[in-house]
Amino acid sequence: MASRFSGALQLTDLDDFITPSQECIKPVKIEKTKTKTGAKIKIGEDGYFDVSNGQEQKLQKVEITLADCLACSGCITSAESVLVTKQSQEELLRVFSERQYTDNKGVTRRVSLIVISLSPQPTLSLAARYKLSPEDATHKLAGYFKSLGADLVLDMTVAEDFSLMEAQQEFLQRYQNQQNDPNSKNLPMLASSCPGWVCYAEKTHGNFILPYISSTKSPQQIMGSLVKQHLSQARHLPAGELYHVTVMPCYDKKLEASREDFYNEMLSCHDVDCVITAIELEQMLESSGLHLGDVLGLELDSAWGEAGSGALRRHAGSGSGGFADHVFLHAAEQLFGESNAQLVYKNLRNPDFREVTLEKDGKEVLRFAIANGFRNIQNLVQKLKRGKSPYHYVEVMACPSGCLNGGAQVRPVVGESGRELVAQLEVLYNRLPLAVPAQSKMLRKLYAEWLGGKDSDKAKAMLHTAYHAVEKSDIALNIKW
Amino acid sequence: MSKLELVQTLTGHKGIVWNVSWHPQGKIFASCGEDKTIKLWSKEGQQWTIKTVLVDGHQRTIREVAWSPCGNYLASASFDATTAIWDKKSGQFECNATLEGHENEVKSVAWSPSGQLLATCGRDKSVWVWEVAGDDEYECESVLNAHHQDVKKVAWHPSLDILASASYDNSVKLYKEDPSDNDWSCIATLQSHESTVWSLTFDKTGERLATCSDDKTVKIWKEYKPDNQEGVIVTDRESVWKCVCTLSGFHTRCIYDITWCHHTGLLATACGDDIIRIFKESETSDPNAPTFDLVCTKLNAHTQDVNCVAWNPTGNKEMLSCSDDGEIKLWSYTE
Numbered sequence: 001m002a003s004r005f006s007g008a009l010q011l012t013d014l015d016d017f018i019t020p021s022q023e024c025i026k027p028v029k030i031e032k033t034k035t036k037t038g039a040k041i042k043i044g045e046d047g048y049f050d051v052s053n054g055q056e057q058k059l060q061k062v063e064i065t066l067a068d069c070l071a072c073s074g075c076i077t078s079a080e081s082v083l084v085t086k087q088s089q090e091e092l093l094r095v096f097s098e099r100q101y102t103d104n105k106g107v108t109r110r111v112s113l114i115v116i117s118l119s120p121q122p123t124l125s126l127a128a129r130y131k132l133s134p135e136d137a138t139h140k141l142a143g144y145f146k147s148l149g150a151d152l153v154l155d156m157t158v159a160e161d162f163s164l165m166e167a168q169q170e171f172l173q174r175y176q177n178q179q180n181d182p183n184s185k186n187l188p189m190l191a192s193s194c195p196g197w198v199c200y201a202e203k204t205h206g207n208f209i210l211p212y213i214s215s216t217k218s219p220q221q222i223m224g225s226l227v228k229q230h231l232s233q234a235r236h237l238p239a240g241e242l243y244h245v246t247v248m249p250c251y252d253k254k255l256e257a258s259r260e261d262f263y264n265e266m267l268s269c270h271d272v273d274c275v276i277t278a279i280e281l282e283q284m285l286e287s288s289g290l291h292l293g294d295v296l297g298l299e300l301d302s303a304w305g306e307a308g309s310g311a312l313r314r315h316a317g318s319g320s321g322g323f324a325d326h327v328f329l330h331a332a333e334q335l336f337g338e339s340n341a342q343l344v345y346k347n348l349r350n351p352d353f354r355e356v357t358l359e360k361d362g363k364e365v366l367r368f369a370i371a372n373g374f375r376n377i378q379n380l381v382q383k384l385k386r387g388k389s390p391y392h393y394v395e396v397m398a399c400p401s402g403c404l405n406g407g408a409q410v411r412p413v414v415g416e417s418g419r420e421l422v423a424q425l426e427v428l429y430n431r432l433p434l435a436v437p438a439q440s441k442m443l444r445k446l447y448a449e450w451l452g453g454k455d456s457d458k459a460k461a462m463l464h465t466a467y468h469a470v471e472k473s474d475i476a477l478n479i480k481w
Numbered sequence: 482m483s484k485l486e487l488v489q490t491l492t493g494h495k496g497i498v499w500n501v502s503w504h505p506q507g508k509i510f511a512s513c514g515e516d517k518t519i520k521l522w523s524k525e526g527q528q529w530t531i532k533t534v535l536v537d538g539h540q541r542t543i544r545e546v547a548w549s550p551c552g553n554y555l556a557s558a559s560f561d562a563t564t565a566i567w568d569k570k571s572g573q574f575e576c577n578a579t580l581e582g583h584e585n586e587v588k589s590v591a592w593s594p595s596g597q598l599l600a601t602c603g604r605d606k607s608v609w610v611w612e613v614a615g616d617d618e619y620e621c622e623s624v625l626n627a628h629h630q631d632v633k634k635v636a637w638h639p640s641l642d643i644l645a646s647a648s649y650d651n652s653v654k655l656y657k658e659d660p661s662d663n664d665w666s667c668i669a670t671l672q673s674h675e676s677t678v679w680s681l682t683f684d685k686t687g688e689r690l691a692t693c694s695d696d697k698t699v700k701i702w703k704e705y706k707p708d709n710q711e712g713v714i715v716t717d718r719e720s721v722w723k724c725v726c727t728l729s730g731f732h733t734r735c736i737y738d739i740t741w742c743h744h745t746g747l748l749a750t751a752c753g754d755d756i757i758r759i760f761k762e763s764e765t766s767d768p769n770a771p772t773f774d775l776v777c778t779k780l781n782a783h784t785q786d787v788n789c790v791a792w793n794p795t796g797n798k799e800m801l802s803c804s805d806d807g808e809i810k811l812w813s814y815t816e
Contacts, residue, residue, distance in 0.1 A: 350664065351662050352664075373664070
């Protein structure tokens with residue numbers, strides 16, 4: 001089976017299937033029990049059994065979690081099969097029906113509230129697949145999840161707003177720091193919402209590139225904090241009893257959700273428990289013989305005390321969330337007093353590498369870029385390494401055309417090119433009602449009520465994260481000629 | 482009676498010699514190997530001798546070297562994960578650009594016929610296309626993840642910007658650029674070999690491809706273009722490649738390299754049984770089911786695996802070979 005991870009991740013071996021010459025180097029703790037020598041082991045269909053003391057005793061299997069694979073630079077075992085155990089449609093359906101799940105510490109926990117967070121890109125992908133309007137598709141998806149047993153189906157607008165606001169603010173800070181110390185590694189600031197890119201950077205470029213990557217969490221992980229920290233409190237539920245599912249355009253998001261950084265020790269749970277993608281939803285619908293259009297539609301819920309129901313919204317700029325546009329406009333206004341800066345992108349070597357500049361008194365003062373796809377990530381990284389990057393900010397996404405073309409979006413039908421489909425999704429995206437973070441009352445309210453204000457320690461803790469270089473270890477077994 | 486006569490044995494490398502590459506004018510060639518050096522050879526009187534040794538370009542084994550079509554640049558692919566570009570703008574050969582991006586061992590490097598593009602491949606299963614973007618500037622045009630195992634070799638079509646790659650996943654893949662977004666994609670997968678495909682070579686028309694494999698066979702593939710006269714069904718307006726001939730029973734071990742002379746049409750193979758073999762297409766060969774005759778078997782061409790064979794590009798029937806035994810040999814073929 002072809003890998004569904006982005007090209008960047010495929011290269012880092014994360015999707016590697018076990019090949020004969022490779023072995024997992026993860027140290028496994030073995031609980032020693034007193035045994036006589038010469039254990040007799042029987043291989044059964046459902047496992048291995050120790051039969052040395054007369055009765056069959058099932059031997060424990062060594063489990064390797066996705067988190068192990070992410071933190072390791074070794075083999076790697078088939079991360080995809082590891083994913084299957086935790087972040088699959090089967091697991092999701094099981095949680096829906098049993099209302100309990102087993103966390104990565106092996107503890108089985110009761111589920112009191114199942115929360116689904118819908119991001120725009122996969123919803124649009126399914127809208128195109130089932131020939132529905134974006135609004136219709138949103139409602140039908142809400143209805144579908146409710147029919148399966150979800151308690152709340154939410155849009156992620158507010159999490160996206162948070163992510164954009166924090167990125168804008170972070171850029172101003174980095175810009176100032178760079179002015180104060182031109183040799184510092186504050187600029188260019190590189191977007192952090194794409195987990196394929198972040199994981200690639202951690203595994204292959206480590207400490208050279210990580211200081212440039214924005215510390216702002218992605219919308220998915222901010223939504224995770226909102227649901228597990230804020231919503232659980234509002235509902236007076238232990239965070240571990242909330243099961244949080246996000247609907248996303250790529251498989252790499254599953255890796256992001258599984259990161260140790262997004263596991264809360266105090267609450268002992270992940271911020272996002274399961275990531276499900278457009279293509280998996282299509283499969284789920286197909287395997288139950290459903291057409292999304294035939295599902296009873298329901299309004300999205302509202303969880304943050306707003307009036308009325310939620311709705312899918314877009315942000316100005318790229319279909320990947322508009323990071324470059326927001327940061328640019330904010331910086332133009334705050335740093336250079338240009339409240340009406342125009343964003344005119346210029347294609348560089350290919351349509352997936354575009355740049356935009358701001359001039360002040362005939363002098364270029366800001367240069368931003370959008371670099372999508374692995375080849376452009378490469379050229380950007382090489383430019384940085386040679387000290388030839390002219391940019392202040394780069395919106396980096398691992399998939400060509402960005403998130404609307406995410407690796408787990410529904411495939412084009414026979415006779416339709418991938419590009420035509422992406423163009424169609426761009427049209428749908430641009431028809432969504434616009435969300436403007438700076439004008440969001442909800443955002444202001446949450447900053448005040450949940451985080452105790454902008455720039456508070458809590459805001460920093462909830463809305464920012466850190467990255468870690470993965471050390472390479474070249475084990476002999478890995479070398480192949 | 483056809484024969485391959487040894488002209489000269491060239492020593493100088495320490496350890497395995499992995500690859501040799503003729504300069505396009507056929508008067509110089511480059512060699513590389515385990516000793517992390519590149520040696521440039523040319524003729525002095527009747528003897529080929531080392532003219533230049535390029536050191537310090539790579540930290541590990543150099544697996545392959547390739548001259549640009551203009552003859553001014555030399556690319557070297559190394560297990561240190563980099564590809565170096567050498568030129569002598571300053572008067573002597575120097576490494577003036579390094580292509581970084583592969584995760585680990587780079588196995589092969591090839592220049593496109595125009596000299597504007599380069600392809601590399603390696604253990605990370607990917608094939609990369611690079612564009613010459615100016616003086617000592619190379620930009621990544623595409624990273625292709627079509628193979629699911631180690632990629633052993635890349636080779637360009639002789640006149641078009643079509644790239645072929647051979648892999649440990651037993652398949653060969655062809656790629657070309659999509660003008661709408663300048664990205665490259667896989668346009669054909671050639672499947673028939675039962676083990677690793679080690680090398681591949683186009684004929685002079687580019688309409689046929691010869692591949693060699695660990696399965697001890699050589700296969701000849703023919704391109705069927707849209708609306709071909711033979712009535713082979715072509716979908717999506719992309720040519721279909723069919724295996725039209727399998728040469729089996731000739732080689733006794735893994736075949737590491739194959740080269741198709743664009744002047745004489747002769748096919749030569751480098752084999753793990755230390756033998757160099759030469760095949761010639763029969764006079765009566767049917768284009769849709771061609772037949773090839775083994776016209777020469779050079780037993781004990783080397784004392785260990787033959788890693789590479791290369792016809793002199795001028796068509797003078799000179800051939801180079803190199804081996805695990807540390808030697809390079811220059812041969813002359815006569816019918």
